[in-house]
Amino acid sequence: MDDKLNVTYITLDGHVEVHKYRYLYFLVMLTVYILIICCSFTIVGLIWRHNNLHEPMYIFIAALLLNSVVFSTAMYPKLLIDFLSEKQMISYSACIFQFFLSYSLRGSEFFLLAAMAYDRYVSICKPLQYPTIMTTTTVRIFLALAWLVPACLVAVPIILSADMKLCKFTLKEILCNNSIYSLHCVTSKVLYNYGIFGVLSLGLLPLLFILFTYTRIFVICYRSCGNVRKKAAQTCLPHLLVLISFSCLCSYDIIIGRVGSDFPKIVRLIMTLQALLYHPLFNPIIYGLKMKEISKHLKRLFCQSNAILCIKSDVRVIVLIKSYK
Template sequence: MPTEMNVTYITLDGHVEVEKYRYVYFVLMFTGYVLILSSNSTVFCLIVIHRNLHEPMYVFIAALLMNSMLFSTVVYPKLLIDFLSEKQIIAYEACLFQAFLFYSLSGSEFLLLAAMAYDRYVSICKPLQYPTIMRKTKVRSFLVLAWLVPACHIAVAIVLFAHLKLCGFTLKGIFCNNSVNYLLCVASRAIVIYGLVVLFNLSLLPMVFILFTYTMIIIVAYRSCGKVRKKAAQTCLPHLLVLINYSCLLTYDMIIVRLESDISTTVRFVMTMQIIMYNPLFNPVIYGLKVGKIYKHLKRLFCHTRGK
C-alpha cells in the first residue's frame, strides 16, 4: 500500500471472508479474549492473595499467566478492530512493534518454563538445599531475565528490519509476525542468520535445558520412595503439558511462515487462530486443575461464590 503522509501501511490479507462473517468473528474472538483474561487473572490473583502460594513455583506460574495475558493483548485488540473495519491495515512501524512484542513474549514463555524446570529440579533432586538456592533474589533475577533477554534479542532484529527497504505491502496473515521478511525488496542474509541465533537462544536451548532437568527428575524420582514420585508427577506434569503445547504452537508459526504460498488462506487462518487461542486458554486450565494447592483455592472460591 502506498505511503500517505510519510506513513507506510501494510494490508493484512489473511482474513477469510471477513465482510461476510465479521460479526461472527468479532463475537467469537471477543468471547475468547474475555475468557483468556478472566481465567488467567483469576489464578494469578489467587497466587498473589494467598500466602501459602508465595513459593517460587507459584510465583513462576503467576508470571507465566501474566505473560499469556500480555501476549493475548498484543494480538486481540487489533484483531477485534480489524473484524469491524472495512480495511484490515496497519502502519509498518506499528506492525514491527507488534512483531517485537509477539516474539519477545513468546521467548519469555520458554525462559519462564526453563526457570520453572530448574525450580522443580532443585526441589526434588536437592530438597535440603532448596531454601538456600531458591532465594527471593534469585527468583526475581530469573523473572527479570525471562522478560529482558528475549526483548533485547528481538529488538536487534526489529532494528535490522526497520532499516531495510520494502517492496511488498500485503502481509499474508491476520497479525504481524516473521512473514514481514517477505515484504523486503532483498532477503537479508544477516536477518536470516540472526533469526536462527534467536531461535536457538530463546527456544531450542531452553527446551534442551528443560528436557535435561526433567530427565534428571525422573531418574531421581524412580530411585526414590513413592512420596517423591507423587510429588514429581504432581508438580512436573503440568509444566511438561504446557511445554509440549507451546512447542507445537511455535512449530505451527514456523510452518505458516515457511509455507508462505503453499497453503490456502483458510488453512493459514485456522492455524493462526489456534496459535493465539490454545495456549492462553490452556495454561490456567492446566495449572488450575492439575496443581493441588491452586485447585483447592479455586474450589473454595467457586463454592463461596455459589454460597452467596
C-alpha cells in the same frame, strides 16, 4: 503508502470470508479474550492473596499467566477492530511493534518454563538445598532475565531491518509474524542468520534445558519411593502439557516463515487462531485444574461465592414471607 502522512500501510490478507462471518469472528474472539483475562487474573489473585502460594513455583506460574495476558492484549484489540473493518490494514511501524511484542513474549514464555523446570529439579532432586538455592533474589533474577533477554534479542532484527526497502505491501496473515521479512525487496543474509540464532537462543536452548531437567527428575523419581513420584507427577505434569502445546504452536510459526505461500490460507488461519485462542486459555485452565494447591483455593473460592448467593437468596425468601404475612 500514504504520501500525506508518510506512513506505509500493510494489508493483512490472511482472513477467510471475514465479510461473511465478521460478527461470528468478533463474538468468539471477544468471548475468549474476556475468558483469558478473567481466568488468568483469578489464579494470579489467588497466588497473591494466599501466603502458602508465595513460593517460587507459584510465582513463576503467575508470571507465566501475566505474560499470556500481555500477549493477548497485544494481539486481540487489533484483531477485533479488523473483524469489523472493511479493510484489514496496519501501518508498518505498528506491524513491527506487534512483531516485537509477539516474539519477545513468546521467548519469555520459554524462559519462564525453563525457570519452572529448574525450580522443580531443585525441589525434587535437591530438596535439602532448595531454600538456599531458590531464594527471593534468585526468583527475581530469573524473572528479570525471562523478560529482558528475549526483548533485547528480538529488538536486534528490528533495528537491522529498519532501513530496508519494501517491495510488497500484502501479508498473507492476520497478524504480523516472521513473514514480514518476505515484504523486503532484498533478502538479508544477516537477518536470515540472526533468525536462526534467535530460534536457537529463544526456543531450542531453553527447550533442551527443560528436557534435560525433566529427564533428571524422572531418573530420580524412578529410583525413589512412591511419595516422590506422586509429588513429581502433580507438579511436573502441568508444566509438560503447557510446554508440549506451546512448542508445537511455535514450531508451526517457524515453519510458516520458511515455507511461505505454500501453506493454504485456511490452514494458516486455523493455526494462527490456535495460538491465539487455545494456548493463552489453556494455561490458566491446566494450572487451575492440575496444581493441587491452586485447585484447592479455587474450590474454596467458588464454594464461598455459592454460599453467599445462597444466604442472599434465603434472606430474600424470608423478607418475602414476612411481607406476605
